[in-house]
Amino acid sequence: MTLLTVEDVHKRYGREEVLKGVSLTLNRGETKVVIGPSGTGKSTLLRCVNRLTEPDSGRIWLENVEVTSAKTDINHIRAQIGFVFQDFNLFTHLTALDNVRLGLVSVKKLPKKEATDRAMAELERVGLRHKAKAYPAQLSGGQQQRVSIARALAMDPKLILFDEPTSALDPELIGEVLAVMIRLAEEGMTMIVVTHEMGFARSVADEIVFMEGGVIVEHGPPDRLFRSPEKPRTAEFLRRISELYGQEGR
Amino acid sequence: MNLVFDWAWLPRLSQGLVLTLELTALCMGLGAVFGALLGLVRVYSGGKFSPLYWLASGYVHFFRGTPLLVQLLTIYFGLPTVGIALSPFWAGLVAMTLNTAAYQAEYFRGAIQSVKAGQMMAARSLGMTRVQAIRHVILPQALRLVIPPWSNELIYMLKYSSIVSLTRLDAGTMDLFGAGRWIQSRTFRYFEVYIIVALFYLALVLILTLVLRWVEGRVRIPGLGTPRRSV
Ligand SMILES: Nc1ncnc2c1ncn2[C@@H]1O[C@H](COP(=O)(O)OP(=O)(O)O)[C@@H](O)[C@H]1O
């Protein structure tokens, strides 16, 4: 049942300890939403999971393979973990189709025809089949983020990590990206989502994780955590967020 | 003033032109391969702790820090004392290639570093190795960015190749400038020959500029940057 285990991960940049021992487990099909003030180490935590950032200590397992072991082929692990970035990071010199296809051809070694079919199917899934020939700079932010989700999906990941996927978007474009993510959650995709979209968190998350100062302060099901947070810091953060975005969140 | 031009100069000048183009094309091509490798090493070899980094950096600083003229004459007149005698053509080609590679290394390094860090991260997040990421993601973007400085370097080397005539190019292997000097020594028409030679260089530079502009437009990423002709 357990897909991902993160155990006592520490990370320091210079003098600043950004992650001070973070542990969590994620079951297959589960959606965890990570919230917390900025500069708290949320992005660092996500990047440690597939070792885009090398943790200083602590251990991480994907199913029964230790991600943090020196013997593990990290590229093989990364191919199984999708990553969706705040600023999309689509390959600027490639069309939407080639963005989705590149990993299939270069990492999964799929034949061109098969890779193309798969990539088109993923673009279809995010509603952008008609934009296959467009370059990233010709797409809106919302469309770019949907292509980047398709790029992650094409690899058949066991888990997708979303790092504030809607934070760089104009408000009117946020909905189309959240809609794709909500559907993924409903279809049973396993996801960790860092976001400030409280409406999304409330309706989709199986569990909310509140991080502050490099530690997980509190976690629990959204109903409980939003209604009666146990820690004063959690309550304080939720109050500030609802002042920013309104009572219902977005 | 009485200027005299003679059609009879043309065959000699054309021969020189061909040699100039050969030297320039070869040194720019070899320099691009060598320069790209040096640039990649300087960005990706792991910085100050890697011997490769120091080797590449030392090379770049040395060849950018000394005049091409000194490099050429050292290779042509100096190396024979240690038993390496190169023909004027080869001495010229070696000196120009070593020199332009150092400059091009810097252009490639700049271009590689201008590719946003997120591009590498996204590539690695898909499971690509670093070499795959460089090949499929970083280089295709860096090569586009390097075209403008590379074009300048090409024009510079085209003109600067004239220094090879300071070694003894025999009549068969004379560059454009050398051909001019050869004609001058026989006709004493210094002014006219300089004008003609200058016009030849100018024409070459203009043609190459147009070609490279065209290439730059051809590989431009749709939606990025401003189109050359605005409507
Ligand atoms: N590559 C890095 N080098 C140095 N400091 C970093 C780096 N990445 C993040 N940090 C620092 O680590 C802290 C946590 O950053 P981050 O994980 O991005 O927080 P969050 O995503 O919660 O906003 C911040 O203080 C940030 O400045």
Ligand SMILES: [Mg+2]
């Ligand atoms: Mg962040």
